[in-house]
Amino acid sequence: MISHQVIQSSLEELRGITRIDLCVLETDGSQVASTFDASGITLEMTRSFAQSPAEGQNLQGCHFFKVYDEGILAYILLAKGSGDDAYMIGKVAVSELQNLIVAYKERYDRNNFIQNLLLDNLLLVDIYSQAKKLHIQTEAMRVVYLIETRDEKDVMALEAVRSVFAPKSQDIITAVDQKNIVVVKSVGEEDTYDTLDEIAVMLAGMLNTDEDSSRIRVAYGTMVSQIRDLSKSYKEAKMALEVGKIFYPEATVNAYHTLGIGRLIYQLPQPLCEMFMQEVFHENTPDTFDEETLSTIEKFFENNLNVSETARQLFVHRNTLVYRLEKLQKTTGLDIRVFEDALTFKIALMVASYMKYLEKEQL
Template sequence: MISNQILQTTIDGLKTITRIELSVMDAEGKVLAATEEDKMDEYNFAVPDFVNSQAESQLVQGYQFFKVFDDNTVEYVISARGEAEDVYKIGKIASFQIQNLLVAYKERFDKDNFVKNLLLDNLLLVDIYNRSKKLHIDTDVKRVAFIIETKMEKDNNALEVVRNIFPSKTKEFITAVDEKNIILVKELKEGDGQEEIDRIAKMILDTLNAEAMSSVFIAIGTAVRDIKDVSRSYKEAKMALEVGKIFYTETHIMAYSRLGIGRLIYQLPIPLCKMFISEIFQDKSPDDFDEETLSTINKFFENSLNVSETSRQLYIHRNTLVYRLDKLQKNTGLDLRVFEDAITFKIALMVVKYMKYMVESDY
């Protein structure tokens, strides 16, 4: 469970301090880490017999052996070279250190698995509460799920940066359920609202852009109180990520609570979308409009259907804008200066975007 590199670093550090040669072996005598590689095969033959014995420590051919347990099963055997009392103490310290590492790594592994299964709805309700109690995880705390999508797959650098931002292993859960997405389940204070959640997202975005040199998108679910609802917040964040890619491509932080009508369109079946577009545009499509027309339409919507402000921002005469709107009305039967027609046209543009996205992603 503990990587060999961590084991090696640990005993190298202990040797630097104590000048005692140490090694770590598995229960069969295979060397996992050692400070004296050329001596390793001389005594590991005795490890299986030592593991099967009742003794917790043993002296064999000038080496002192110590057991490290995982739930009453010997996981590692530590050896220290020398027969002196001081060597025995150093060996006990080394085994104690490895034992603590094993407990810490196992707890982290168990929590990571628990959170993954919680997010993916792989746990029964009773198991959620039982395992939360066993892992010392509060069940009645305000939390929110973030999805941090990186452009590169297996971006371990970004994952480490996020873990460094939130070093507390008890209140935040940081994991990954696929190749590109980092999942953060953040505990919130009682008074924290959407403003604080947005601040956290902005901090993560800025830090990753600066330290990991990684362009990311962050999606946010809604805050939940009960631990069983964390999966709902995660699913909301997933939808926010997808809807943001379709309708809000310029935004790097997207919250489920701000998806608006895009959330409704995202849940429409494609045949219904095709029928709607056909009814609105007959044999035409917004894709057939030239760039100038689309730019005019978007700017008109941005300025809340204000003709004067739109013409000013487009650097065109008011009459030119009116001419373009009249031409659009002639082609589509929709007058964007009328609110009902404008909202119909806006929804139609969003539906077309959604259809194109679904076609490109093969549904």
């Protein structure tokens, strides 16, 4: 149902244009919105008109009209005045209200349709029939963005996202749970993944207005051309969001097509991960390393296994860094100065992060 605030705004706009005061009442006589003091209109008067077969009446200096929703009486509208102008504006206001009812119901139906589509709750035949009914193109390039907020039911974030996309466009903004905002974005022929990334960065930057940069995370899937494949793009965005939190915690934007090895590790079963960790580290798992060792390893990987540059950035002598790396080699059996061992070690660290995530999820 339309909010009272929307109806009030519509009445005020009509009042500003026509100078005719208007009032909308529920069928039981309670007031919804008004531009004048309608206290002279009694509940009995409204209820009597609602129950009568008449479509309009002139009572107490006002024209009364009925507003329907698919043949069912939804509201009573009053146009103040007994002349032809008040009658004509009243009829216009009735038409405006009925159009608003249709528009809001369609918006609600579109949201429900998109939510069920993303969650794979629709049969293929239903997808195309409902899309046609709701005037949604079935063949068009689209991508799904998933925006995770820190707070549940973050209304301000939802409204901020809606303000970015034109209301009359083919873009649809909805939510499938308490913490995630979904944007089904239409993609133009000239758009590339660089364009999609710019939109994601813009959304994250707009929503992360406070000092906590981790407040909002944005992820997106791959572009799809068929409406039935939107659930695929949604699942990809959801995976990108989770993989980003595990392996790339500093990033606020993650794209499915750039997840790399993180996406592969995310899909491994836990027993296989445990077996791999045992083979690589035996008893010396990464959580037994001290902070100095971990920071040394991280900086060494950041500098592409360059010993001199890593020593410079850590403010230590080159021989000190070599000593640390040799000590790590004695502990783990891996010399991360050698590419193959470095690759094994890097993957093992990522698997360790994934296993920590699994343990946290199981609590």
